[in-house]
Amino acid sequence: MTAFSEQTPPQVPDMSGPASDAVPRSGGGDGDDAQYVIGVDFGTLSGRAVVVRVSDGAELGSAVHDFPNAVMDREIGVGPGAGSALPPDWALQVPGDYVDVLTHAVPAAVSAAGVAADRVIGIATDFTACTVLPTTADGTPLSELPEFADRPHAYVKLWKHHAAQGQADRINALAHERGEPWINRYGGLISSEWQFAKGLQILEEDPDVYAAMDHLVEAADWIVWRLCGTYVRNACCAGYKGIYQDGSHPSKDFLASLNPDFADFVTDKLEHRIGQLGDGAGRLTDEAAGWTGLPAGIVVAVGNVDAHVTAPAADACEPGQMTAIMGTSTCHVMTSEELAEVPGMCGVVDGGIVAGLWGYEAGQSGVGDIFGWFTSTAVPAAYERAADERGLSLHEYLTELAAGQQVGEHGLVALDWHSGNRSVLVDHELSGVVVGQTLATRPEETYRALLEATAFGTRTIVESFRGAGVPVTELVVAGGLLQNKLLMQIYADVTRLPLSTIVSSQGPALGSAIHAAVAAGAYPDVRTAASVMGGRTAEAYVPDDATAARYDALYAEYQTLHDYFGRPGDDNNQVMHRLRAIRRESTRSGAASAEVAG
C-alpha cells in the first residue's frame, strides 16, 4: 500500500485542472490563477512558438515565423557580404533570423492563445544541432561585425553543412589510431556535422575568423544567451555534438595531433559552464522582454535539441521507450539506467535526454525524404490524375493502393539508404537498392517496399540496442509521418513492438514548454512534468502476429542485403563506394572536358 502511494504522481503546484495521461490536449476552462509557459522550436527554415498551460499541457495558441534568409547554400544572401559565392555542401544561416522568431512568433502565439502575458512563468527553446556560430566574448556573431560580413566562415553553420567531411575523416582516423575511449560513445564515428569538424574547418580555411572567435557556440545556446544574457552550454549538445564525455573533451594532445594550431580549441573556444536539461539558464532580460512581450525576469531554460525535447512531449522518458521522430529523416531517442556502447548509434550522453539517465540517440538519414523522392520522380502522370480526381495527395493515393496488398505480394525488398545510412552503419556513401522489380511491378508496390525498408531500418536499430543490452519495449512515434496509418501498422508489425503516437502535433515546441515549466519550478523534474503535460496514445497500433511472421521472412532478406552491401568485408560488396568514386571521377573528367571545350 505504501509502495502504491509512493508511485502516484507527485503533487504539482498551481495545477488548475485534472491531469490526463492519454489526451491532455483538450482545453479545460482556465482558472484565474492559471499559469503558462512558452516553448519555441527552431527548425531548419522557421521557428514555431506555442503557449502551453502548465497545469495540463494544453496548447492554447501558436505561431510560426519563417527565417527571412532561410538556408544560404549558394551564396551569402545578406548584408555587405551579399553575393559572396559558397562552395558545394555548404549550408549557412543568419543569426538575426532567430531573433526575428522571438520578436514575431512569440507575441503572435501569446495573442493567439488569448492569455495575459503576465501569466507566463517561463520560456524554453529547442534547436537543430549541431548548428554553430563563432561569436565574440559577449556573444556577438562574427557575421555581424562589418569586417567579417563577407566571410562565409563567420556565419552560422547549419546542421546540414557537410563541407567538413575531410576534417571529420581525420578526427575519426586519429581517434581510432590512438584508441581514444570517447569514440565508442559515438558508435565509432563522429559526424562531419559536429562541432569539432566544423571548428577545425574554420581554423584551416579561415584562420582570421578562427582567431577572432571567442566561442564556437551552438545556436541552441546562443538563443538562450540572447534571451537571458548568460552563456550556458546545454548538456545535450555538449554531449552529442561537442564530444563532452565523463566531464571532459578530447585532449589537447589529440587536438594538436590533428593540427598544431587546433591544440587549444577546447580551452580557448569551447569550454564553458554546462547546464542540465530542465534547469534555468537565467532570467529574461529587459531587452528580450521587449522583443517577446513577456515579463522580464521569468526563467529561461537551458537550451535543448528538437529531437530530444520530443520524448517528454510524448511522455516517453522512461527506459525502454524509444521515441522515433519521423519526418524527412528519423531520429530515435531513448533513455536507460545503463551505459552501453551500442554499435552504430549516434551517441550516448549522461543526461542527454533527461537528467539522471543515459540518453541514447540513433537515426535514419532518409525516411520521408525517400518517399518524397519516389513520389516526385518515379510516379507517372496517370497516378497524379487519379489522385487528383479522388482529391488525394499522391502519397495518400499510393498508400491507399499499397494498403490493398498482402505482405510480400509485391515480390520486392529494398534498402532505405537513398540518403546514406546513419545507424547502424554510419556510412553516407551508401545508397538505395530495390531488388525484385518485374515488368508487372506497379508504382504503389515499389512505394510499399520503400515504406517497409524504412521499418526494417528501424528494426535493425532496435535489434542493435537489444543486442547491446539496452532493451526497447515500446516504439513511440512523433513527427509528420505518424499520419500514415499503413506506415504505422507496418512499423508495429515489422518491429513486433506496441506502437504509441504522440498526441501533440507540435511535439518539439511542447517539449520545450515542458522544460520551461520545470525550469520555472512548476514540476520537480522533466519526467514528472512530461507525465502531466506530455501525452501519447498508447498502443495506437499493435503488431499482428501472423503479419509479423511474414515480415520476418522479408526482414531476413533485408538483413542479408544490408550486410552484403553495407558492411565492409571480403565476402561483401563495396559496390556503392565504388559507384561513388566512379561518379566523382566521371564528373571531374566531364568538367575537365567542358573546360577544354570552353
Place this chain on the structure above:
Amino acid sequence: MTAFSEQTPPQVPDMSGPASDAVPRSGGGDGDDAQYVIGVDFGTLSGRAVVVRVSDGAELGSAVHDFPNAVMDREIGVGPGAGSALPPDWALQVPGDYVDVLTHAVPAAVSAAGVAADRVIGIATDFTACTVLPTTADGTPLSELPEFADRPHAYVKLWKHHAAQGQADRINALAHERGEPWINRYGGLISSEWQFAKGLQILEEDPDVYAAMDHLVEAADWIVWRLCGTYVRNACCAGYKGIYQDGSHPSKDFLASLNPDFADFVTDKLEHRIGQLGDGAGRLTDEAAGWTGLPAGIVVAVGNVDAHVTAPAADACEPGQMTAIMGTSTCHVMTSEELAEVPGMCGVVDGGIVAGLWGYEAGQSGVGDIFGWFTSTAVPAAYERAADERGLSLHEYLTELAAGQQVGEHGLVALDWHSGNRSVLVDHELSGVVVGQTLATRPEETYRALLEATAFGTRTIVESFRGAGVPVTELVVAGGLLQNKLLMQIYADVTRLPLSTIVSSQGPALGSAIHAAVAAGAYPDVRTAASVMGGRTAEAYVPDDATAARYDALYAEYQTLHDYFGRPGDDNNQVMHRLRAIRRESTRSGAASAEVAG
C-alpha cells in the same frame, strides 16, 4: 589476279541491276525482265508481306494485316467455344488468322509494289516459334473440328504460352538425371515454351486432343503446308524447338520415363521429313494462288523463324557476325564452323541459320520491354509535359537527357532481369535490381542505367561465346531499338565491338524474301543471296576506347551482382527465388482470405 576474280560475287541469273553491299534498298528502275519474291513475316499480333526485287533486294511494297483474334489469354474468343475461360499463363491463337494474312496482306503488298503478279517467282515465310498446333493427318487444325472447338488444347499454343513450366521442369530434371547428351546443346535447359513441354501438357491435360492429333505442327511449317500442300519440318524449328539433334529426337525410353503415354510422341506425332533452310518445300497450290493472287506453281520455301531469317536480311551470315534482333526482347543468332557447348545459350543447331554451318541462338528476355515498363510506370508527369512541349516521345526525351551524362555520372548499376534471364542464366524467376539511387537520382539516370544493363547483358552473352571458343567479331543490330543512337553507342562501347545496323526496316520479311529467291533458284544459297539482297551499314558505331574503359569498371560491378543474385551457390543470394515464393504464398493466402471474407 585469279584469286581476286574468284572472290567476286557469283553471277546471279535474272539480275537486272547492280548489286550493292551497303545500301541496296533504293529502287532502281525495273527492267522488263525483273523478277520478284514475296516474304511474309508472321509476328505475335500481325503478319507483314513485302515484295522484293530478286536482283538487288529492293523492297518495292509491303502490307500488314492484324490477326483478327490477336492473342487469346483469358478465354477462347471465337467460334462455338467462345467464352471458355483459360487458366493463367495461357496464350492461344486461331490458325485461320494466319490464312487471313495470305489473303489480305500479300495481294495488298503486290498492289502497293506496282509489279505484275506473274513476275513473282517464289514466296517464303517466317514465324514466331515455338508456336505449335495439333492437326489431323491432312493438316486440319483440331480447333477447326466442331467437336474440339471449345477445347483450349485444340488451338495454337503461341510461343509465349507459359503454362507448361511443370512439364519443362520434369523434362530438364530427367534429362540431367539420365545424362542425355542433347541437353547441353540447349545450354543445359529446355524451355517451357518449346515443343516437348507443350506436347506433354496436351497429353496430360487433354488426352482426347492428344489422341486425336496426328501431328503437333510448328505454325512456321503449317503455313507452308497451307501454301504448297506439303508438310515439311524446317531444320530451324526442329532443331531449336523440337530437340532434333544429330538426326534424332529424345528416345522412346526417355519419353516413357516422363509419362508412359508419351513414349510414342516422336514417332506418332512429331517425326516427319526435315527441310533445309532455303530449300523449296513445294509449289503454290491453286487454292493458295487464289488467296494470294500469285501464280500457281511458284516455289514455296521451307519455313523459318523470324529471328533467324533476319541474319541474312542484314547480310550477316558469316561466322563471328552476331546478329542481335533488338525489340521488346533481344534474340542473338550467329553461325560458326565449329560445334561448341556454350554455357547458357538457347541452342546450337546444324543448319539452324544457314545450311552448312552451325547456328547458335541466345537471348535476353527483356530489353525494350524494360525501357517501356520504366517509361510508362516510373517517369513523372513533369517529364511527360516537357516531352510533349518538345514534340518528343518520352523515350526520346529521356534518351536526350541521358545522353548529356558522362559514363558513371549517375552512380548506378542495374540488372536487366525484369522479365527474367534467358541467357546465360536461363532463369525466369530472376528479377530486376537497381543499386545506387539517391535522393538526387533523376529518371533519366535510372533510364540510362537500364539501357546500360541490357548492354552488359549482351556483353555477358558475347563473353560466354568467346569463352567456349566461338569468337564474336561484329555485332549486327536489327529491330526497332537500332533507332536509339545513344543505346547503339552504349552497346558498341560496352562490348568493344564494331556495331553494324541492318539497312532494312522490315528485316524478317526481307529475310524470308531472300529464302524465297534461293528456293526459286535465283541464287545458289542463302549466304550468296544475302550478300546481294541483304545489307547492313558496317561500323555504324565503333567503340570509343576511353569510354569503353570506363564501362569496364561498371561492367565489373554488373558481373559481381550478376553472379551474386543469379548463380546458385553458397556465397550467392537466392533472394529473387525466395521473393517469388513469398509472393506466391502471399497471393494464395490473400485469395484464401478473400474467400473467407466473401
